[in-house]
Amino acid sequence: MAVDRQSRFSRKLLKWYATHHRKLPWRQTRDPYKIWISEVMLQQTTVPAVIPYYEKWLSQFPDVQTLSAAPLQQVLKAWQGLGYYQRAKNLHRSARILLEKHEGKIPEDYDELIKLPGFGPYTTAAVLSIAYDKPFPVIDANVRRVWMRIMGKTKESTPKADKDIFKFMKPFLPPEKMGIFNQAVMEMGSLVCRPKSPLCLLCPVQEYCKAFTMGEQEIIPRPQKRSYRKIEAVIGIMEKQGKYLIQKRPPTGLLSDLWEFPGGKRQKNETLEQALHREIKEELGAEIDRIQLLTQVNHAYTQFQVKLFAFQCLLKTDPSPTKDGHRWVSLRGMKKYPFPSGSAKIIQFLEKREKERGGHP
Ligand code: SF4
Numbered sequence: 333m334a335v336d337r338q339s340r341f342s343r344k345l346l347k348w349y350a351t352h353h354r355k356l357p358w359r360q361t362r363d364p365y366k367i368w369i370s371e372v373m374l375q376q377t378t379v380p381a382v383i384p385y386y387e388k389w390l391s392q393f394p395d396v397q398t399l400s401a402a403p404l405q406q407v408l409k410a411w412q413g414l415g416y417y418q419r420a421k422n423l424h425r426s427a428r429i430l431l432e433k434h435e436g437k438i439p440e441d442y443d444e445l446i447k448l449p450g451f452g453p454y455t456t457a458a459v460l461s462i463a464y465d466k467p468f469p470v471i472d473a474n475v476r477r478v479w480m481r482i483m484g485k486t487k488e489s490t491p492k493a494d495k496d497i498f499k500f501m502k503p504f505l506p507p508e509k510m511g512i513f514n515q516a517v518m519e520m521g522s523l524v525c526r527p528k529s530p531l532c533l534l535c536p537v538q539e540y541c542k543a544f545t546m547g548e549q550e551i552i553p554r555p556q557k558r559s560y561r562k563i564e565a566v567i568g569i570m571e572k573q574g575k576y577l578i579q580k581r582p583p584t585g586l587l588s589d590l591w592e593f594p595g596g597k598r599q600k601n602e603t604l605e606q607a608l609h610r611e612i613k614e615e616l617g618a619e620i621d622r623i624q625l626l627t628q629v630n631h632a633y634t635q636f637q638v639k640l641f642a643f644q645c646l647l648k649t650d651p652s653p654t655k656d657g658h659r660w661v662s663l664r665g666m667k668k669y670p671f672p673s674g675s676a677k678i679i680q681f682l683e684k685r686e687k688e689r690g691g692h693p
Contacts, residue, residue, distance in 0.1 A: 617652025
């Protein structure tokens with residue numbers, strides 16, 4: 333492809349971006365900390381969902397110093413509802429390392445930055461290009477889709493395609509304007525080259541697009557096959573003098589360090605009640621009775637879908653002293669604790685019930 337044609341590609345794209353981009357809060361800044369936070373939040377989460385989290389986060393943790401000084405529980409609470417909690421833990425860990433080793437500043441060097449927890453190739457390139465105009469291209473799901481369509485590549489949209497994409501896009505990149513170029517491709521992927529019904533007639537780079545020429549923009553890239561696990565879980569709602577028993581999840585694994593009501597997965601051939609007895613015994617070393625179904629909520633996490641059955645029950649015996657990590661907390665007190673979204677729905681149910689009873693949640 334002629335050099336002129338390639339540089340015209342980026343001129344057209346940047347011109348389109350200058351007039352069409354959304355005025356998002358993280359686009360009003362070159363502060364690497366703020367760009368880092370927005371990029372991490374935007375992974376697996378939509379722009380409208382991120383905006384209120386981003387603004388609240390910056391009012392709580394405006395810089396590396398405040399984030400590193402905050403207790404992990406406060407950080408997880410601020411993240412509650414965004415999912416993939418490991419992202420919040422990595423932000424917290426990285427902030428502490430930045431303070432300790434880099435005087436609270438985000439390094440401009442790729443090899444230094446990528447060493448920090450949570451800084452994979454995408455986040456590192458995004459922060460360096462957008463905040464410091466370093467010449468690193470990025471590939472996220474939106475960018476991958478745009479380039480796969482331009483290339484006419486019919487494979488599934490997975491990171492396996494990225495090597496070819498990097499090779500193909502190289503001649504199109506304007507190294508001196510990488511930050512804005514990266515944002516322009518991402519924005520184009522969100523607003524125009526959408527997963528379904530792309531707006532090809534409004535596309536600034538339509539003349540470069542093989543998928544459009546072949547009329548295959550709706551089928552490129554091939555959708556990723558996803559197996560979505562479905563699980564059923566039971567939880568025990570135990571109440572004592574206006575307080576409820578909650579416990580902390582283990583420090584590693586899924587939803588680690590978050591709080592929840594005691595309970596767990598129903599096993600094959602178990603009734604819900606049997607599962608609850610077993611789980612409470614395993615987790616608290618205690619016996620329960622007077623079990624009554626309170627409510628059932630569904631929640632889809634990224635990796636699985638859970639049907640959560642919440643049972644009111646009474647503790648027949650106290651939790652075993654060898655099982656720690658649980659606390660009696662009022663509904664109001666729970667506002668300080670980070671919960672997974674499924675448990676947060678149960679708390680909403682309990683708050684509503686308490687209001688109906690005439691009490692204060
Ligand atoms: S022409 Fe259509 S499919 Fe091709 S890049 Fe533009 S919006 Fe995407």
